[in-house]
Amino acid sequence: MLARQRQAVILEEVRRTGAVRVSDLVVRLGVSDMTVRRDLDVLASRGLVEKVYGGATAVSGRSTDEPGFEAKSVRQLAEKESIARVAAGLVRPGTAIGLSAGTTTWTVARFLDDVPDLTVVTNSIRVADVLQQSGRTDRTVVLTGGVRTPSDALVGPVAVQTLRSLHLDVVFLGVHGMTQRAGFTTPNLNESETDRALVDAASRVVVVADHTKWGTVGISTIADLDEADVLVTDDRIAEEGREVLAEHVGELLVAEATPKAPERGVGA
Known part of the structure; x- marks a missing residue:
């Protein structure tokens, strides 16, 4: 050929x-x-x-571009894993949590195996699969139902109605983009409505987003920056983004994804 x-x-x-x-x-x-x-x-x-x-x-690049799950799953692997470790550390035993659809929240789900007695609500088929595979008998997984998107999110009236009847201790929200003006955004209008319902169900909102999400804008806003109680990103976030986010979100946690150079000894 x-x-x-x-x-x-x-x-x-x-x-x-x-x-x-x-x-x-x-x-x-x-x-x-x-x-x-x-x-x-x-x-x-x-x-x-x-x-x-x-x-x-x-x-990618347009505000309505929506890559599939497989496309996103091979991007920023080290960053997503570092973010997921920090985010999973915020989960307490015996709580009810929500996980939105996305590859970063899917990575968070993979780090929850050691947390006992969890109830997890998600609109992500992939996240539900990971949680079910853990084999824990003390875990309840609730899948919202709805219409499936290219990123394997379940969205629409069924998902929204389910979420509006729930009260969650903490929700982990993955986003397509974040800017000071547009806030946290998605390229899918239906997914925006479902994610908004997930945010409204939460006592505490934790956004998980790697550095590439800063400066990216999807067509629809999920939430303003100041609606995030915590934002977990990685240490490659632009200085401008770090400053803006630190000013607007409740707490900014920066996970170390970039390996540090080994320290040189005296006379090396």
């Missing part, structure tokens, strides 16, 4: 699923890892895909 043909196959797959992995393309195309990476470099240089660790995703 010629390079142009390979690149066409890759581009078609990215547009169909939102993301591709180098390892999968090696098998599918029958070429080396290096060849696949060169093809991705070509496509990225033409602005047709965005390269990420281990593969590539569809190009």
